[in-house]
Amino acid sequence: MRESTAVFGGSFDPLHNGHLAIAREAVSRGYCRRVIWIPAARNPHKHSGPQAADELRLQMLRRAVEDLPWSSVSDIEIRRGGRSYTLETIKQLVSEHDLAEPWFLLGEDAMAGLPDWHGYSELVKRCSFLVCTRSGDSDAESERLLLEQRLQADGVRLRRIEIDPIDVSSTEIRMRARRGQDIYQLVPAVVADCIVHEALYTGIPEVYPDICARAEQEMSQQRFAHSLRVETTAMHLAERHRVPIWPVRLAAIAHDLVREWSPQRLLSYARQFGLAVSDQQLATPVLLHGLCAADLLHREYGILHESVLRAVAHHTLGQRGMDDIGKVLFVADYAEPGRRLPDPRLRQALQNADLSESCAMVLEDQRSRFGELSPDTRLFYEWLKGR
Numbered sequence: 566m567r568e569s570t571a572v573f574g575g576s577f578d579p580l581h582n583g584h585l586a587i588a589r590e591a592v593s594r595g596y597c598r599r600v601i602w603i604p605a606a607r608n609p610h611k612h613s614g615p616q617a618a619d620e621l622r623l624q625m626l627r628r629a630v631e632d633l634p635w636s637s638v639s640d641i642e643i644r645r646g647g648r649s650y651t652l653e654t655i656k657q658l659v660s661e662h663d664l665a666e667p668w669f670l671l672g673e674d675a676m677a678g679l680p681d682w683h684g685y686s687e688l689v690k691r692c693s694f695l696v697c698t699r700s701g702d703s704d705a706e707s708e709r710l711l712l713e714q715r716l717q718a719d720g721v722r723l724r725r726i727e728i729d730p731i732d733v734s735s736t737e738i739r740m741r742a743r744r745g746q747d748i749y750q751l752v753p754a755v756v757a758d759c760i761v762h763e764a765l766y767t768g769i770p771e772v773y774p775d776i777c778a779r780a781e782q783e784m785s786q787q788r789f790a791h792s793l794r795v796e797t798t799a800m801h802l803a804e805r806h807r808v809p810i811w812p813v814r815l816a817a818i819a820h821d822l823v824r825e826w827s828p829q830r831l832l833s834y835a836r837q838f839g840l841a842v843s844d845q846q847l848a849t850p851v852l853l854h855g856l857c858a859a860d861l862l863h864r865e866y867g868i869l870h871e872s873v874l875r876a877v878a879h880h881t882l883g884q885r886g887m888d889d890i891g892k893v894l895f896v897a898d899y900a901e902p903g904r905r906l907p908d909p910r911l912r913q914a915l916q917n918a919d920l921s922e923s924c925a926m927v928l929e930d931q932r933s934r935f936g937e938l939s940p941d942t943r944l945f946y947e948w949l950k951g952r
């Protein structure tokens with residue numbers, strides 16, 4: 566059947582609910598019976614390539630559409646490598662799959678740039694274009710019509726699908742992932758799981774080796790060995806409590822990065838970069854080492870992951886509202902196997918407790934050893950106990 570296949574090309578870095586919605590509309594409105602998703606190796610109109618590796622983008626896409634009988638994924642552009650020219654792709658698809666004239670599925674933002682596509686005049690003879698536009702956007706309507714007339718004069722065969730706008734973009738998802746914010750509302754769950762598991766777009770796996778090397782170089786041997794044990798303990802805890810591993814690893818290896826700085830150096834760093842210093846930290850500057858390490862991760866390594874930064878900043882005194890990554894670091898720092906605990910049963914108890922109970926047990930142990938908790942830590946304890 567002519568024009569029953571739509572080719573949907575894009576970077577899919579990553580695939581999101583907006584992409585899925587337009588493909589679904591194209592099928593449910595009867596324009597095509599199937600959609601072939603084609604992740605680009607490299608979009609020729611963008612300065613930089615995709616951030617996620619080809620294999621991962623492909624894997625996310627495959628998992629996201631595997632239950633949609635009208636969908637299939639092709640890796641021809643990734644296999645071809647280099648700039649992904651749609652003309653080459655269409656020619657190859659037509660010859661390999663005996664496709665009649667296919668549709669090419671496009672978002673509205675891409676429509677205006679069509680005349681600049683490689684081999685434009687040949688491309689428009691080989692496929693028709695299905696363009697998704699925002700319904701109800703009357704301001705843009707006259708501009709749209711002008712553009713359509715221009716394209717039609719060039720021989721472009723074009724159909725519009727009006728859809729309710731889906732306000733989501735891959736850029737937004739990458740930014741949210743970088744900050745460690747929730748993305749489950751914006752992408753299929755399998756895609757979100759993959760992004761979280763691989764720490765995609767966070768920059769964490771990329772900077773981790775440098776930070777680890779710096780920790781080894783700048784810390785005493787003893788302290789570096791402690792950091793490594795905290796990391797291992799934290800990874801076990803993270804696995805047991807289903808907390809993402811990469812942010813935990815980074816927080817653990819970096820938490821004491823500046824622990825051996827002198828009080829003067831900590832105070833002058835905090836002053837230089839305008840960090841808010843509490844009275845307690847002013848009186849005992851070593852308490853600033855978490856805050857300074859978190860600031861350094863952000864400033865020198867571009868880490869924006871909010872949970873990692875908070876976990877590192879507050880690993881010594883704890884914090885009301887601490888999330889799971891913070892709790893894992895807090896517990897691992899106290900209970901790593903190199904620490905001598907007065908009550909050996911604590912380690913055993915931590916095996917079975919949930920993360921909030923574990924933090925509370927650590928605080929109770931600290932109180933029995935060192936006396937009253939500091940005011941901030943008391944607030945943390947009361948919060949953990951639901952008070």
Ligand SMILES: Nc1ncnc2c1ncn2[C@@H]1O[C@H](COP(=O)(O)OP(=O)(O)O)[C@@H](O)[C@H]1O
Nearest residue numbers: 574575576577583608671672673674675731733
């Ligand atoms: N929220 C959205 N609603 C409708 N179309 C979209 C949306 N997001 C992206 N698109 C369209 O999906 C296609 C693929 O987008 P993308 O993966 O960002 O790849 P690229 O920008 O590299 O082409 C483009 O044609 C784009 O216009």
